[in-house]
Each structure stands twice: as C-alpha cells, then as structure tokens.
Amino acid sequence: MKRIIILLSVVLAVSGCYLADTLNFINTPAEISLTWRGEPQVTYESQSYQMGFNDHKNEYRIYEDRLANWFTIRCSEKPVEEEQILTADVTWTGRRSTKTFEGISFTVKKTDENGYVWLWNDSDKIGIIIKHI
Numbered sequence: 001m002k003r004i005i006i007l008l009s010v011v012l013a014v015s016g017c018y019l020a021d022t023l024n025f026i027n028t029p030a031e032i033s034l035t036w037r038g039e040p041q042v043t044y045e046s047q048s049y050q051m052g053f054n055d056h057k058n059e060y061r062i063y064e065d066r067l068a069n070w071f072t073i074r075c076s077e078k079p080v081e082e083e084q085i086l087t088a089d090v091t092w093t094g095r096r097s098t099k100t101f102e103g104i105s106f107t108v109k110k111t112d113e114n115g116y117v118w119l120w121n122d123s124d125k126i127g128i129i130i131k132h133i
Contacts (some may be wrong), residue, residue: 025127032118
C-alpha cells in the first residue's frame with residue numbers, strides 16, 4: 001500500500017510540473033522569444049534585432065544585429081491554430097554554445113489577433129513565441 005501511495009505521489013508531482021511549465025509559458029506576454037527549461041535564451045528587441053520569414057520553408061529567423069543572439073525555427077507546416085501539432089528544427093545561441101534540436105514536436109498553445117503564436121515542446125521544455133509577418 002505504501003508503494004502505491006508513493007507511486008501516485010510521483011505521478012501527481014510530475015503531471016503538476018508539466019501543467020505549471022505549460023501555464024507559465026502560455027501566460028508569457030506576447031513578445032518574440034525563445035525559452036528553454038524556463039530560462040529566457042533569446043528575446044527580440046525591435047531596436048537591435050532583425051526578423052525574417054521564409055514562406056516556402058515555414059522558417060522564422062530572429063537575429064540580433066551583432067549576431068550574438070539569435071534563433072531559427074523551421075516548421076513542418078505554418079503554425080496557425082491552437083492545439084495544432086507540428087514538427088520543427090530549432091537552433092539558437094545558448095549561454096555557452098549553439099543548441100540544435102531536430103524533428104521535435106511542438107504544439108500551438110495559443111494565438112492572438114496580432115499574429116503572435118505560442119509554440120511549446122514539452123519533452124525538452126522549449127517555448128517559442130513567433131509572430132506572423
């Protein structure tokens with residue numbers, strides 16, 4: 001009986017972490033950015049960043065003018081509606097190196113009337129907010 005209680009406690013704790021991570025991301029203000037494991041990695045600033053979109057590749061690119069901070073995400077399809085699931089390749093500058101994840105699953109968690117899209121990958125805890133341009 002004690003094992004069952006411990007097992008149920010672990011399951012509830014893990015599901016609670018997932019829910020907390022997802023809710024924190026969904027409640028993030030609408031600004032183009034990439035977070036990994038709850039830590040901001042790249043945040044777009046209009047004065048010092050450039051943004052681009054390749055419609056044929058469904059690729060979004062965010063680059064700082066000095067190229068010190070940037071991210072790209074190439075989606076299997078254009079993210080347009082909530083709960084849409086797609087795969088994507090993501091690359092960004094990390095604190096010490098460049099990070100790359102290929103062929104991972106993202107869910108569109110939120111969209112708004114201004115063209116912002118919140119993409120979430122649960123297994124690697126990657127949250128990306130992009131804007132359709």
